[in-house]
Amino acid sequence: MPETYIARSSAIAARLLAGEMMVMNAMDSTFFTLNEVATAIWQAADGHTPLREIVERQVCSEFDIAPDQAQNDAAEFVANLSQHGILLVSDHPISGPTGAR
Amino acid sequence: MSLLAEVSQKAFDLGVPISVHLDVTYRCNERCVHCYLDHDDHGEMSTAEIKNILDQLAEAGVFFLTFSGGEVFLRRDFFELIEHARKLLFNVKIKTNAVMIHEAEAQRIRGLGVDTVQISVYSHRAEVHDAITKLPGSFERTMKAIRFLREQGLKVTMANVLMSGNLGDQYELQKLAAEMGVHYTLDPTITPKIDGDTSILSLRIPGEALREVFRNPALVPNMEEFCAPPKPVSEKDLEGYSCSAAHSFCYISPYGDVFPCVQFPLPSGNLRRQKFIDIWKHSPELNEVRSIRAKDLTVCSSCSHVTSCTRCPGLAYMEGSMRGPSSADCEKSFYRTGVPTANMLRMEGSRRTAPLVQIQPLA
Numbered sequence: 001m002p003e004t005y006i007a008r009s010s011a012i013a014a015r016l017l018a019g020e021m022m023v024m025n026a027m028d029s030t031f032f033t034l035n036e037v038a039t040a041i042w043q044a045a046d047g048h049t050p051l052r053e054i055v056e057r058q059v060c061s062e063f064d065i066a067p068d069q070a071q072n073d074a075a076e077f078v079a080n081l082s083q084h085g086i087l088l089v090s091d092h093p094i095s096g097p098t099g100a101r
Numbered sequence: 102m103s104l105l106a107e108v109s110q111k112a113f114d115l116g117v118p119i120s121v122h123l124d125v126t127y128r129c130n131e132r133c134v135h136c137y138l139d140h141d142d143h144g145e146m147s148t149a150e151i152k153n154i155l156d157q158l159a160e161a162g163v164f165f166l167t168f169s170g171g172e173v174f175l176r177r178d179f180f181e182l183i184e185h186a187r188k189l190l191f192n193v194k195i196k197t198n199a200v201m202i203h204e205a206e207a208q209r210i211r212g213l214g215v216d217t218v219q220i221s222v223y224s225h226r227a228e229v230h231d232a233i234t235k236l237p238g239s240f241e242r243t244m245k246a247i248r249f250l251r252e253q254g255l256k257v258t259m260a261n262v263l264m265s266g267n268l269g270d271q272y273e274l275q276k277l278a279a280e281m282g283v284h285y286t287l288d289p290t291i292t293p294k295i296d297g298d299t300s301i302l303s304l305r306i307p308g309e310a311l312r313e314v315f316r317n318p319a320l321v322p323n324m325e326e327f328c329a330p331p332k333p334v335s336e337k338d339l340e341g342y343s344c345s346a347a348h349s350f351c352y353i354s355p356y357g358d359v360f361p362c363v364q365f366p367l368p369s370g371n372l373r374r375q376k377f378i379d380i381w382k383h384s385p386e387l388n389e390v391r392s393i394r395a396k397d398l399t400v401c402s403s404c405s406h407v408t409s410c411t412r413c414p415g416l417a418y419m420e421g422s423m424r425g426p427s428s429a430d431c432e433k434s435f436y437r438t439g440v441p442t443a444n445m446l447r448m449e450g451s452r453r454t455a456p457l458v459q460i461q462p463l464a
Binding site for chain 2 (some may be wrong): 010011012013014015016018022024026027029031033034067
């Protein structure tokens with residue numbers, strides 16, 4: 001099964017507010033807030049680390065979530081954000097932009 | 102409540118400066134008759150200074166960043182500043198007159214992921230717009246720029262300031278904005294100049310014209326609710342605050358001075374000498390502004406409009422007290438609802454008693 005790589009789009013604005021990430025797409029003004037787990041995935045989306053590895057390291061080890069459940073939830077989350085042009089998804093490593101504070 | 106409104110409220114409650122307005126210059130290529138700024142350069146910040154401030158703002162949690170002026174594109178490093186801000190993942194809005202934006206600039210703005218470009222337009226008629234900006238040909242240049250920006254798919258807002266010189270043109274300009282696919286805002290607020298000069302207040306539109314603007318459904322979609330008489334005031338209402346100034350918003354001048362708001366000229370610190378976060382957290386001035394609740398307002402706490410009024414503490418400050426009324430907002434509340442404000446009744450009362458004082462020596 002091929003790996004999935006994720007990177008943050010350069011068209012978005014993002015900032016942490018009390019542990020949750022605010023994300024806004026300049027093109028269509030869609031606005032999201034990401035919970036702690038989603039924020040952890042978002043922050044690790046460097047384009048080079050496979051999604052499977054991000055979930056193992058950032059989600060399963062930090063939050064009390066079963067590995068299969070975590071991988072499924074992450075795949076759904078990534079699909080949702082990629083539909084809005086907020087995350088870039090590829091089966092090859094991606095050159096990604098800088099991260100939000 | 103929308104998600105954005107929820108997040109804004111959260112920032113307000115936590116005291117996080119989620120939104121900052123940064124003027125990068127006061128220099129301008131237009132000389133708008135109603136402008137509150139002087140246009141000389143008294144030592145504006147360098148590229149490195151502004152970049153350093155942007156780093157600090159990102160660290161402090163600022164998300165919404167407005168670049169304004171003066172005319173921002175008069176700074177040769179302006180694109181470098183936008184680029185830096187976008188690397189820090191700010192949501193960037195630019196306020197400009199747009200006369201220096203051509204196709205190449207529009208493409209670059211688009212490429213940098215700017216959220217919105219707000220452009221001052223005062224009329225659909227070139228002669229009226231140019232008479233206000235005092236820059237011949239500015240209307241044509243601004244219109245061209247709007248087309249370039251729209252061709253790039255950028256969100257554009259036409260911001261119209263309503264004053265005596267363009268009163269009556271607001272409806273046709275709104276139609277023009279719709280034809281060009283841009284958002285339209287209308288603001289009848291004229292503020293004193295930054296040096297305290299109040300001469301430009303004579304440009305304000307008369308009260309009767311305000312009433313007509315507020316009661317026009319084409320301009321105010323929720324007109325009935327907007328113009329409804331004020332609701333009874335509760336104890337809880339009196340615990341509320343005026344606006345986001347110093348709570349989740351502040352203003353930074355081209356010289357690094359920090360103020361509670363663009364319209365609130367209370368110097369609260371300087372970024373050439375202090376860190377932003379230190380000013381934000383510890384400035385006595387900002388702390389004073391954020392301490393004021395509706396119940397602390399000297400006149401307005403007893404006013405029926407206290408919860409629905411647009412009372413601007415900065416305009417009140419310019420009138421003498423940040424806890425006092427802002428007469429321009431009193432006028433708006435009155436012409437919006439037809440119900441006089443406590444401040445208007447007080448002024449009326451003092452006028453009535455004046456003749457009695459004059460005849461006192463005869464008694």
